[in-house]
Amino acid sequence: MARPDPHPAPENVSDAPLRALVGYQMKRAFNVIQADLTRTLDPFGLRMLTYSALALIVENPGLRPSQLAHALAVERANVVVYVDQLEEAGWVTRTPALGDRRAYALQCTLAGRRLYERAQKVVHAHDTRMLNGLSEDETATIRKALAQMEQQT
Amino acid sequence: MARPDPHPAPENVSDAPLRALVGYQMKRAFNVIQADLTRTLDPFGLRMLTYSALALIVENPGLRPSQLAHALAVERANVVVYVDQLEEAGWVTRTPALGDRRAYALQCTLAGRRLYERAQKVVHAHDTRMLNGLSEDETATIRKALAQMEQQT
DNA sequence: TATTGTTATACTCTATAACTATA
DNA sequence: TATAGTTATAGAGTATAACAATA
Numbered sequence: 001m002a003r004p005d006p007h008p009a010p011e012n013v014s015d016a017p018l019r020a021l022v023g024y025q026m027k028r029a030f031n032v033i034q035a036d037l038t039r040t041l042d043p044f045g046l047r048m049l050t051y052s053a054l055a056l057i058v059e060n061p062g063l064r065p066s067q068l069a070h071a072l073a074v075e076r077a078n079v080v081v082y083v084d085q086l087e088e089a090g091w092v093t094r095t096p097a098l099g100d101r102r103a104y105a106l107q108c109t110l111a112g113r114r115l116y117e118r119a120q121k122v123v124h125a126h127d128t129r130m131l132n133g134l135s136e137d138e139t140a141t142i143r144k145a146l147a148q149m150e151q152q153t
Numbered sequence: 154m155a156r157p158d159p160h161p162a163p164e165n166v167s168d169a170p171l172r173a174l175v176g177y178q179m180k181r182a183f184n185v186i187q188a189d190l191t192r193t194l195d196p197f198g199l200r201m202l203t204y205s206a207l208a209l210i211v212e213n214p215g216l217r218p219s220q221l222a223h224a225l226a227v228e229r230a231n232v233v234v235y236v237d238q239l240e241e242a243g244w245v246t247r248t249p250a251l252g253d254r255r256a257y258a259l260q261c262t263l264a265g266r267r268l269y270e271r272a273q274k275v276v277h278a279h280d281t282r283m284l285n286g287l288s289e290d291e292t293a294t295i296r297k298a299l300a301q302m303e304q305q306t
Numbered sequence: 307t308a309t310t311g312t313t314a315t316a317c318t319c320t321a322t323a324a325c326t327a328t329a
Numbered sequence: 330t331a332t333a334g335t336t337a338t339a340g341a342g343t344a345t346a347a348c349a350a351t352a
Contacts (some may be wrong), residue, residue, distance in 0.1 A: 007215035007258035013224045016271070018205055021268060021280045022292070025185050025299040027201065028226060028323045030183045031343085032303050033176050038318095052171055059167050061171065062160035066333060071166045073181060075321060080335060095160060101327075102333040105160035120170070121167055126290050127174045139175070141294045146178040147176055150185050184320085191341095202342075219310060228344060233312060255310040255351045 008012055035131060040126045042120045045089060049074075051119055053082040054108065057092055058116045062105040064097065159291040186283060193279045197272045198242060202227075207261065210245055213271045215258040242262055244268055260284065 018024045037048055046054065047070070056071050057063055065083060069076040081107065086092035091112030097103035108116065131139055171177045190201055199207065200226070207222050210216055218236060222229040236259065239245035243266030250256035261269065286294055 007250065008256070009215055009217050009220065009256070010213040013209065013216065013220050014268060015209060015224050017208055017212060021276065022279050022284060022295060022306055023170060023190060023201075023276075023297070024205065025296060025303070026179070026183050026186060028187075029299040029302040030225065031214060032305070033179060035343090048176075049320080052177065055170055056166065057166060057260070060163040061161055063166065064162050064333080065335095067166050068161065071168050073184065076334070077336080078320065079324080095162065095287050096189070097162065097333095100329075100333080102326095103162070104334075120302060123174065127176050127211060130305055131175060131298075132305060133301060134298055136237070138294050138326085141291050142175060142177060142298050143282075144181040145287055145291060145295050148286060149182040152189075152211065152285060153187070188320090200341080217310080218312095227342085229311070230345085231343065253310080253352075256310075297307080 018117045020107070028037070036130075037126055040122050043118060044115060044122075046115075046119055050082050050085055051116075051123065054086055054091060054112060054116050055120070058084070058105045058113055061107050062097075063104065064103050066103075068106065136137070162247070189275075190276070190279055193275055197268060199268075199272055203235050203238055204269075204276065207239055207244060207265060209296070210259045211261045211266055214260050215250075217256050218259065219256075221259065222243050239265070241286070244253075269292060 037105070041051055044051075050151065051070060054067060055111055056068055060067075063139060065079050066076055066082070069079040072079065083094065087094060093107050093109060093111055094104040095107065097105045163217040187201065192203055194200055197204075205225055206221060208220055213220075218232050219229055221236070225232065236245060236247065240247060244262055246260050246262060247257040248260065250258045287295070
């Protein structure tokens with residue numbers, strides 16, 4: 001007579017111990033947001049990082065790549081790639097910085113500025129959609145908490 | 154006579170338009186948390202994903218890889234790699250599932266369970282540290298918001 | 307036909323190390 | 330010596346496509 005399966009597949013998978021971790025919830029939420037934002041920006045030829053880099057260059061003409069790296073909280077080496085892509089697409093220019101021949105001044109082109117303005121609309125709409133159903137107080141709390149987590153070493 | 158630099162480096166880089174996006178704040182906070190958790194788990198030979206996979210296997214003996222993929226919200230193909238790593242380290246076993254010769258039942262070993270219990274402590278401490286200074290109400294709000302963002306398509 | 311586990315692959319994000327030109 | 334930009338590289342996360350075995 002056959003004995004019952006010693007390892008039956010669980011019918012209800014419990015992830016309670018993981019769900020208890022805010023860090024785990026953050027990861028899951030962020031993955032969904034990231035994927036959604038990637039789809040949102042794809043028609044513009046941008047990704048979250050190239051959009052962010054473009055935004056900073058539009059807002060801060062003459063920005064140096066090292067400043068951009070610091071503002072984005074990534075290594076300088078990675079910024080090179082983002083700027084390469086933005087430059088190849090004709091949205092950003094590198095011009096030699098006066099007064100320091102090692103450095104470059106980043107500027108957006110007219111096409112770059114216009115692209116940013118169009119993309120900004122959909123990004124903000126995406127962000128609003130993400131917060132759909134949350135009160136202003138709740139949103140403020142989230143902003144505060146995220147800012148604090150970022151500081152927390 | 155030299156004209157002034159037409160592209161001086163901005164003295165204060167403005168990232169206000171990006172900071173206005175909760176998605177951007179999420180990304181920054183998550184990067185910090187992720188890096189910190191990676192360092193926390195490194196001494197155990199685990200990463201966030203292998204820790205999560207191990208947790209689910211410990212809590213749900215007999216779990217199928219496809220169930221694990223669903224629970225982790227990743228593709229089945231990626232789960233293969235996590236289970237490979239956990240199996241090679243001797244923390245998890247794959248045994249043929251009775252009743253479906255395509256499937257496997259995942260089980261943790263005694264070493265796997267003990268590792269999980271030790272790692273769980275530091276992970277929970279990490280999570281608590283991350284929320285340091287936030288009230289219970291605020292934490293509850295964040296949990297609610299994150300859960301909702303994850304649902305938001 | 308559909309599903310399970312798997313392999314192979316590609317793209318992205320991130321970091322580190324080392325190089326060059328310049329400061 | 331130190332810094333700015335760069336190149337090369339490696340590890341990790343994620344997704345898609347396609348396959349064999351089985352349902």
